[in-house]
Every structure is written in structure tokens, then in C-alpha cells.
Amino acid sequence: MGTCVAKLFALLCAFLLYRTPPSIQAEKHSLYYIYTALSKPVNLPGVYEFTAMGLLDDTQIDYYNSKEQRNIPKQTWMKEKMPEDYWEEDTKLRKDKERWIKKNIDSLMKCMKQNESDLHVLQWRHGCEVEQQGSELSFSKGISEYAYDGENFIYFDIKESMWVTSVDEALPTKRKWDSVPILNQYTKGYLEKECVDWLNKFREYADEELKQGSPPDVHVFARKSTKTKLKLTCMATGFYPGDVMMTIRKYGTSLPEYEVESTGIRPNHDGSYQMRMSVEINKNEEAEYDCFVSHKSMKEPNITEWRQQETTTESSTASESAYTEEPVLDKESDGMFRQLLCYRANFRYEFLTFHCFSNRTRGCWQSIRQQCDHVHIFSLSHISFHLDILKLSVLLRTPYSIISKLFIYFLIHYNQFRLQRAIKNDVKFLQGFNDSLN
Known part of the structure; x- marks a missing residue:
């Protein structure tokens, strides 16, 4: 009898346990700003010495570059909701950050005794994340971090209110910034409060457009x-x-x-x-x-x-032009990209597709169609195919200088925050491989 009761009790517990509704997962939102600076100009279309962008939930909301030198809205609701003086003030702030980050990249190069003829990249990302469960909104994470030439350089530990680095070259920066307590207090306050306030405001504006939809x-x-x-x-x-x-x-x-x-x-x-x-x-x-x-x-x-x-x-060309806005490659890039990407080796044409979408100029799709049999549109939000491009360069014996340009092109155009260490290893391998071919 006791055994039966125990079994029934176990079954009842299991029944009640599995009937319990699962907890509702918190909805997450983020606001980040990414700044990218080059040590010198790069003669590539759409690549600038300095760029800055704001990202709300991974969607670009504003953009600034060193050529146009003005902050522009990238969403309709940003243009409609934010007053003119907001854009004027934000442009001034972006110009200040451009001067500041360029000054820092010059200092780093001198500190590391690097050659001015080489290209170096300094990136800064800062922002915050929140969690929303029902009407409850809570701070989740704050980030302020720097990367130099694709490697982690220094970041802010928001819990300890101090800067952290494992890079010897960043130690002087850490000591300097930590010696100014008010700077760390401001950084912590911005990430936990001011950033969250802006995130909430932008979310409200974006939600109004979201309800209407496109x-x-x-x-x-x-x-x-x-x-x-x-x-x-x-x-x-x-x-x-x-x-x-x-x-x-x-x-x-x-x-x-x-x-x-x-x-x-x-x-x-x-x-x-x-x-x-x-x-x-x-x-x-x-x-x-x-x-x-x-x-x-x-x-x-x-x-x-x-x-x-x-x-x-034949009508597909007209149909596709309706949504591609008909791009054109400059002659140098056109030849380089076609050489790389019209190679028949089960290799899809993501990079050239990326180039068309990025430049939005005339004739790009028609140019591709004349050179390649098939063009597909795949995800433009990742650079997971970089290794395929590198391997392809070996097959085509493409000069390393071209490959390095492609890397910079990807890195800057997508504001990729970190260049994976694995990529660097592949680059070193390819340098040696190409040297052995020549």
C-alpha cells in the first residue's frame, strides 16, 4: 500500500511540475555606438578615415563619416522625431570624437614604434543593454571597449569602475584614465543611466513606426x-x-x-x-x-x-533592378572583384553582391550578369565567407596586397568590431604561400 501511495505521489508531483507554465523570457534591447578610425586614407570607394554609427537593436539609426562631416539619420523616425538642433549638436560631438580618436591612434603608433606607411585601425564601441519583462525595464549590461588592429586593447569594468587590459601597450592608457576618478564615474553613469534613457526614448519612437510597418x-x-x-x-x-x-x-x-x-x-x-x-x-x-x-x-x-x-x-534583369537600384563598379574595383568572384569553383558571389548593395550605383548587376552565370543574394550582415575569399586568392594566385584591401573593405564597411585572430593567422599563411609562388 505504501509503495502505491509513493508512486501516486510521484506521478502527482510530476504532473504538477510539467503543468507549471514556463517563465516568460525577458525581451532584450540594446543601444551601441561604434567608432572606427584609420591611421591614413585608403583609396577605396566608401571607406573613410573615420566613421561613426549608432545601432538600436542592431539596426543603424545614424551615421557620420570624415568626408561629409555631418551626422545624418538612417531611420525615418529619427529624422522626424529628433529636432534640427539635435543633429547640429551631435555633428559637433562626432567631430570632437573624430579629432580625439585620430589623436589617440597617432599616439599608439608612436608608442608601438609602428611605421606610418602601414595601415592601422582603432575602434571604440560603447553602449548599453536592457531587459524588459512586461512593463518592468532593468539595466542589463554596459560596454565601453577599444580594439586596435582587430585585437582587444582595453575595456571598462562597470562593476569595479576601472579600466582593464591584458596588453602591455595599453597599460599607460589604463593608468592615465584610472587616475581620473571623475572620468570613470562619468563612464559608469553614462552606461547605466544616460544611455538607458536614450535607448528608451529611441525605442518609443521606433515602436510608433513599428506599429505602422512598411x-x-x-x-x-x-x-x-x-x-x-x-x-x-x-x-x-x-x-x-x-x-x-x-x-x-x-x-x-x-x-x-x-x-x-x-x-x-x-x-x-x-x-x-x-x-x-x-x-x-x-x-x-x-x-x-x-x-x-x-x-x-x-x-x-x-x-x-x-x-x-x-x-x-530576359525579364529578370528588369525585375531585379527594381530592388537593387542598379549599381556601377569603378574600373579598378570592377576588374579586381570579377577576377576574384567569377571563378567557377562552387563559390557564391557574396562579396560582389555586398559591393552592389553598399555602393548603390548604376550598372552593377548588369556588369555581374555579363561576367558570371549566376548571382545570388545572401546575408549581408556577416563576413563569415572571408576565409573562402582567402582560399580563393591562393587558387587564383591573387597578390596579397589585393587581399589586404578586401579585408580593410570588409572591416570598415561593416564596422566589424573585432578582426578574428584566426584571420590574422590565415593572412600570415597566405603571405608565406604567395611568397613561395613568386
């Missing part, structure tokens, strides 16, 4: 895949927020997932999003296909039809 532009086009096949593509772009439902349908019925390729939801340069789905169909097939897209900004789904007789493989 509907997607939908395009359907096909291009030749093989002699007997076409690749039918559904493209939705410009939508915000990023949640969207998309299917390719045949006679009004959604195709199964295993038949369809999807890029997933990807970011655009302006903070909106895009998504592509593709399927291979018979070249002479007369079935009715359509692209079904549903988004919270639309009262009804967007259904865009495609029929074999209405669209030819």
Missing part, C-alpha cells in the same frame, strides 16, 4: 537554369518589421518546403528587410504560379502571378 514590394521573375529548366524566383523587399510569410504556389496550392530554396529573411541597407524563394520548373511548363506574401502592414496578402507566356528569362 509593406513589401513583391517581384516574380524567372531565368534560365539549365537547357530544360527555369529558376522561378519570388522576391519581397523593403518590408518592416522583419516578420513575413511567403510561399510559392502552383494553381493556388503552396509548394512543399523541400522543393523550394529560401534565403531566409535578410537585412537591407536602409533597415528594412528582404526575402527570396526559388523553385526550378520545366521550361515549357504552362502551369499558373504565384507568389503569396503576407505581412502585418497589409490588410490582405499580396498575390503576384507569373505565367510562362508573360515572362521571359
Whole structure:
């Protein structure tokens, strides 16, 4: 009897335990500012000696560079909500930071006895994160950290209110900054209070636009895949927020997932999003296909039809130009990128795609299409394919000088905060490998 009671009690406990609803996970938000300075000018399009950007929840909200020397809004709500004097004052602050960080990079080079002919990069990231659970909002994390040539240099320990480094060259900086208590107090106060106040204000403004949303532009086009096949593509772009439902349908019925390729939801340069789905169909097939897209900004789904007789493989160029805004590469870059990326070795053309989206100039897609058989749009928010570019440089015996330019291009354009140590090792390997080839 006692055994039965024990079993029943155990079952009851298990039942009550598994019935207990899981705790609601806190929603996280962040506000970061990233500053990047070069020790000297780089003759590459879109790369500046100094850049600064603000990121709210990883979405760019403002931007400054040393050429234009003015802070500009990157979101509609920033332009509409923030007064003119805010941008004037913020521009002054960015100019001050530009002078200050350039002065520091010069000092570091002298301290490390580095050659002025070499290129060096100093980056600073600071900001805060909060957690929101229901209406409760709490400070989660504050960061102020510096990187030099892709390596951790010095960072602020917010709990101890002191600067921390494991780099000998940064010790003088640590001693100098820690010797001014008011500086550390200000840094801690900014991260825990002022930064959080700005984050909350920006979130309120962004949420107003989020409620309205931005509907997607939908395009359907096909291009030749093989002699007997076409690749039918559904493209939705410009939508915000990023949640969207998309299917390719045949006679009004959604195709199964295993038949369809999807890029997933990807970011655009302006903070909106895009998504592509593709399927291979018979070249002479007369079935009715359509692209079904549903988004919270639309009262009804967007259904865009495609029929074999209405669209030819040549029409895809016009369709794609509608959302790529037709870019052009300068001659030097054009030749360099084509040499690297039109190599037929199961290598996709992410970098050239990145270049088109970054420069927004005319003719880029047409130029690529003339040189390469296929162009795909993949995620533009990561540089995970850098090792493929390095390996490709070995296969093509591309000079190391070009590869180093590509690294700087990625590093600055994406404001990547850290250049992985592994990349440096690969660069050293490639230098030796290329030397052995020459």
C-alpha cells in the first residue's frame, strides 16, 4: 500500500511540475555606438578615415563619416522625431570624437614604434543593454571597449569602475584614465543611466513606426537554369518589421518546403528587410504560379502571378533592378572583384553582391550578369565567407596586397568590431604561400 501511495505521489508531483507554465523570457534591447578610425586614407570607394554609427537593436539609426562631416539619420523616425538642433549638436560631438580618436591612434603608433606607411585601425564601441519583462525595464549590461588592429586593447569594468587590459601597450592608457576618478564615474553613469534613457526614448519612437510597418514590394521573375529548366524566383523587399510569410504556389496550392530554396529573411541597407524563394520548373511548363506574401502592414496578402507566356528569362534583369537600384563598379574595383568572384569553383558571389548593395550605383548587376552565370543574394550582415575569399586568392594566385584591401573593405564597411585572430593567422599563411609562388 505504501509503495502505491509513493508512486501516486510521484506521478502527482510530476504532473504538477510539467503543468507549471514556463517563465516568460525577458525581451532584450540594446543601444551601441561604434567608432572606427584609420591611421591614413585608403583609396577605396566608401571607406573613410573615420566613421561613426549608432545601432538600436542592431539596426543603424545614424551615421557620420570624415568626408561629409555631418551626422545624418538612417531611420525615418529619427529624422522626424529628433529636432534640427539635435543633429547640429551631435555633428559637433562626432567631430570632437573624430579629432580625439585620430589623436589617440597617432599616439599608439608612436608608442608601438609602428611605421606610418602601414595601415592601422582603432575602434571604440560603447553602449548599453536592457531587459524588459512586461512593463518592468532593468539595466542589463554596459560596454565601453577599444580594439586596435582587430585585437582587444582595453575595456571598462562597470562593476569595479576601472579600466582593464591584458596588453602591455595599453597599460599607460589604463593608468592615465584610472587616475581620473571623475572620468570613470562619468563612464559608469553614462552606461547605466544616460544611455538607458536614450535607448528608451529611441525605442518609443521606433515602436510608433513599428506599429505602422512598411509593406513589401513583391517581384516574380524567372531565368534560365539549365537547357530544360527555369529558376522561378519570388522576391519581397523593403518590408518592416522583419516578420513575413511567403510561399510559392502552383494553381493556388503552396509548394512543399523541400522543393523550394529560401534565403531566409535578410537585412537591407536602409533597415528594412528582404526575402527570396526559388523553385526550378520545366521550361515549357504552362502551369499558373504565384507568389503569396503576407505581412502585418497589409490588410490582405499580396498575390503576384507569373505565367510562362508573360515572362521571359530576359525579364529578370528588369525585375531585379527594381530592388537593387542598379549599381556601377569603378574600373579598378570592377576588374579586381570579377577576377576574384567569377571563378567557377562552387563559390557564391557574396562579396560582389555586398559591393552592389553598399555602393548603390548604376550598372552593377548588369556588369555581374555579363561576367558570371549566376548571382545570388545572401546575408549581408556577416563576413563569415572571408576565409573562402582567402582560399580563393591562393587558387587564383591573387597578390596579397589585393587581399589586404578586401579585408580593410570588409572591416570598415561593416564596422566589424573585432578582426578574428584566426584571420590574422590565415593572412600570415597566405603571405608565406604567395611568397613561395613568386
